[in-house]
Amino acid sequence: MKTQLRQHIIERLGRIPDNLDTVLASFTERKTKLNELLLQEGEICRHVYFIARGCLQVFVIGKNGNESTREFYFENNWTTDIFGFQNQLPSREYIKCVEPCRLLQVSFDQFQAMAQAIPEFVQVYKQILEVSYNNAVYRVNTFTSMDALERINWLYENQPQILTRLSSKLAASYLGISPETFTRLKRKL
Amino acid sequence: MKTQLRQHIIERLGRIPDNLDTVLASFTERKTKLNELLLQEGEICRHVYFIARGCLQVFVIGKNGNESTREFYFENNWTTDIFGFQNQLPSREYIKCVEPCRLLQVSFDQFQAMAQAIPEFVQVYKQILEVSYNNAVYRVNTFTSMDALERINWLYENQPQILTRLSSKLAASYLGISPETFTRLKRKL
């Protein structure tokens, strides 16, 4: 697993950083079961996760009890409740393993230590933050400016994994529609 | 105007930074008319704006020609197409002055120079990025998990300025509903 993270870091930076082994040593391996919860609403997020294998769902539960997915993360991506993690404040979201996963996790203290010790780390973090922000912005815009069918088309073109790899129920929760509506709209494509 | 920016920076950092005058010198004052466009879709965003007075609307135009607002920014806030600005890529959004504004703007080159020269600047940028990301995340979650009436209530409690200071049409475009629906739902509050 750590080989994969090593590879990921080298690709991101475009070269082999000095303290790479120190960085890798900070991470702990973790295997999870299907549907295991990594974070619940109200809980403080204690880790950043690197996904070596599997898929994580970040979602909220609305008044009616429905799960609404903000994002799915697959292999070679990072997941955490960024804001809650950085400020060690309770999360408003849940993080769930929607596949059995192999993760590499790093704690808050270790994360801070790395940020202190390794300037490049801060740079990578900034990059990730910018891309995450950009995705969230894009997602707000698809919700305000597209109807359900347009959003499905958008998903086909931009995130086909969500449609091919995950259940329809999960895809529907990402699209912000009911599973029934999703079934019906699929015929109109 | 620069007094206001000086004040803002000091408050954000919690103290007076060394290079404050250098920073302030990088900004250019700019007055805008009502409805002036600062950025159009397809254009590359060349500036970061600090709002000394007024309000900026960041929005997209959907297939049907409707404006969908992602965010409104008021006094003492920063606005730009962050991702497009950092990577100097075409924007997918528009930025419009929905009030006559007094802005302080800084160009891409000046922004990079500041980031190079002033470590604290990077720190402040990271803070702003985290808060912006958090807002965008919150906004995605309100869209996926709340109906129109719940979103209006949420707005009353969290962003009353949008309801009191701006037109109903603009508020509706932020809520992702038509002005007619907005009129009707207001009676149900």
Place this chain on the structure above:
DNA sequence: TGAATTCCTTGACATTTATCAAGAGTTTCG
């Protein structure tokens, strides 16, 4: 493997929200 659970689809119906049209009110700007 096999029982239990969850998921997907379909139908019928209810609810929410959009669209179009029109008139009164308000704002903008030369």
Place this chain on the structure above:
DNA sequence: CGAAACTCTTGATAAATGTCAAGGAATTCA
């Protein structure tokens, strides 16, 4: 200031989406 443009509201109607129920298919896990 006053004409032009835009905004807000209301009604009528249409379109989109949600909810509930039920059966068959697929998946999970002991």
